[in-house]
Structure formats: C-alpha cells, structure tokens
Amino acid sequence: IVASDPLDGSSNIDTNVSVGTIFSILPASGGVLQPGRNQLAAGxxxxxxxxxxxxxxxxxxxAFQLGDDGHFHDMGxxxxxxxxxxxxxxxASNxxxxxxxxxxxxxxxxxxxxxPRKMNFNMRWVGSLVADGWRIFRRGGIFLYPADARRGYEAGRLRLVYEANPVAFLVEAAGGKAINGDVPILDLVPETLHARVPLVFGSANEVDEFARYRP
Incomplete structure (x- = not known):
C-alpha cells in the first residue's frame, strides 16, 4: 500500500517556496490503518x-539529487x-x-x-513540511506543529498516515526523534485515513527537552 501527500506545501506555490511529495509504503496485508513502525519504506x-x-x-x-540527465544521483x-x-x-503567529x-x-x-536554557536559539519557519524537514536533516533542529485551541486544530493538523508517519520513519532512521508530544509517532495507530496528529521532531536531545515541559 502506498500512502502519499502528493503536494506538500501547496499553499506556498504562488510565493515560489519549496514544495514536495511525501510517501509511505505499508504491507498490503495490514491495510492503511496500521502503526508507522510497520512501514516498509518512506521518503x-x-x-x-x-x-x-x-x-x-x-x-x-x-539522499539523492536529480541531475541534468534526468536521473537521480546519490549525494554521497x-x-x-x-x-x-x-x-x-x-x-509563532499562533x-x-x-x-x-x-x-x-x-x-x-x-x-x-x-x-533558563542559558543559550541563544534561532527560529526558522518555511511553512512547508518537506522544506523545514530537509533543513533539519541537513543541520539539525526541532520542528513543532502542535495541537492548539483553534477550531480544527485541537488534535493537531498534520495527517498521521501520509505526513507524520513517513517523516517520523526517516527521522528515527537518521537518529532523531518524532513524537506527538507524549509518545513516538510511529507507535500510534490511526483511526481513520485522514486522522490528524500534533508533530514534534528533530534532534533527539531537544525533542526530549520539549517533552519535559509536558504536564
């Protein structure tokens, strides 16, 4: 089974910001509503x-890059x-x-x-999950798209099956962590195809630091 967000960041197209495609490959026998740890591949x-x-x-x-010859090449x-x-x-506007x-x-x-943290932080926000994610894979960081009090955001905004799960699969494979605020994203069992979740991922120690703020 292939689950995909075909055009992540589509609201940014008219501003010429990077967009992308997210995909998850799952065992066919388990259907689409299975935990992310069952993924066979993601990217x-x-x-x-x-x-x-x-x-x-x-x-x-x-990591691969599309070359002028129309083929993807290992970036080494x-x-x-x-x-x-x-x-x-x-x-931060929210x-x-x-x-x-x-x-x-x-x-x-x-x-x-x-x-209390005794160090200075930078903030970066593109508003495109794949663009913000690529930066974190490249140089570290923590990405937060939490649930909040707005209508429709109470359970988070990103979709578990075809956004949070594939990203979390990559993050853990690269030595980072991805949680919904409390538990690993990959341990969650989606209730529906379009189920939404809060998503926090990135550098492992910083994700752990965020988790310490949870009540």
Missing part, C-alpha cells in the same frame, strides 16, 4: 532550487540528524492559541543565554 521529494529525495527502506536514510551524504541543536521551527507547555518551551528558547 519525500523536495522541489526547490534542487529536486531532491530522502528515502529509507528500513535502514539508513539515503551520510544522513544523520545532529543530537543537539539551537534552532527551532514553529509558526502563540496565543498554544497550550501552556508549548508556550513555556518556546518562551524559554526565546529567553536566550540569560534565560
């Missing part, structure tokens, strides 16, 4: 200044997410809707070296 394409692909078949994550990159980071990715734990975590990051 995503990014259509930006370069056309690139990250993919894992259950082992290491491999040992894909591994750094354990630590000083960079976070979140849509701050007033966040739950207290998310607000407290971001506030402590923004407090910089004089705050």
């Amino acid at each position: 995503f394409f990014v259509y930006g200044p370069q056309t690139t692909l990250l993919v894992s078949f259950g082992g290491p994550v491999m 990159w040992s894909v591994s997410i750094t354990t630590d980071t000083r960079e976070f990715s979140i849509n 701050m007033r809707h966040w739950r207290p734990d998310v607000a407290a975590y971001i506030a402590d990051c923004l407090a910089g070296e004089t705050g």
Whole structure:
C-alpha cells in the first residue's frame, strides 16, 4: 500500500517556496490503518532550487539529487540528524492559541543565554513540511506543529498516515526523534485515513527537552 501527500506545501506555490511529495509504503496485508513502525519504506521529494529525495527502506536514510540527465544521483551524504541543536521551527503567529507547555518551551528558547536554557536559539519557519524537514536533516533542529485551541486544530493538523508517519520513519532512521508530544509517532495507530496528529521532531536531545515541559 502506498500512502502519499502528493503536494506538500501547496499553499506556498504562488510565493515560489519549496514544495514536495511525501510517501509511505505499508504491507498490503495490514491495510492503511496500521502503526508507522510497520512501514516498509518512506521518503519525500523536495522541489526547490534542487529536486531532491530522502528515502529509507528500513535502514539508513539515503539522499539523492536529480541531475541534468534526468536521473537521480546519490549525494554521497551520510544522513544523520545532529543530537543537539539551537534552532527551532514553529509558526509563532499562533502563540496565543498554544497550550501552556508549548508556550513555556518556546518562551524559554526565546529567553536566550540569560534565560533558563542559558543559550541563544534561532527560529526558522518555511511553512512547508518537506522544506523545514530537509533543513533539519541537513543541520539539525526541532520542528513543532502542535495541537492548539483553534477550531480544527485541537488534535493537531498534520495527517498521521501520509505526513507524520513517513517523516517520523526517516527521522528515527537518521537518529532523531518524532513524537506527538507524549509518545513516538510511529507507535500510534490511526483511526481513520485522514486522522490528524500534533508533530514534534528533530534532534533527539531537544525533542526530549520539549517533552519535559509536558504536564
């Protein structure tokens, strides 16, 4: 079974921001509503200044780039997410809707070296999961798309089956972590094809740090 988000970041097309395709390959015998740990393979394409692909078949994550000859070529990159980071990715315009734990975590990051974290953080937000994700695979970071108080966002916004699961599969294969705030994304069992979840992923130590803010 192949589950796919064919055009992630489509709302950014008219602003010429990178978009992409996310895909998950699952055993046919289990149907589409099975935990992400059952995935046989997963990956995503990014259509930006370069056309690139990250993919894992259950082992290491491999990176490919589309060449002028129309073929994908191995980038020769040992894909591994750094354990630590000083960079976070979140849509800060929704701050007033966040739950207290998310607000407290971001506030402590923004407090910089004089705050409780005692170090300065950068914020990056493209608004395209594949673009923000590629950056984190390349140089580390933490991505947060939490549930919040807005109508339709109470259970998160990203789809578990064909967005969160394939990204989490890649993240764990590259040494990072991906959670819904409490448990690993890959352990969740989707109730429907379009079930939504909060998604936090990236550098393992920073994901653990975020989890410590949970009530």
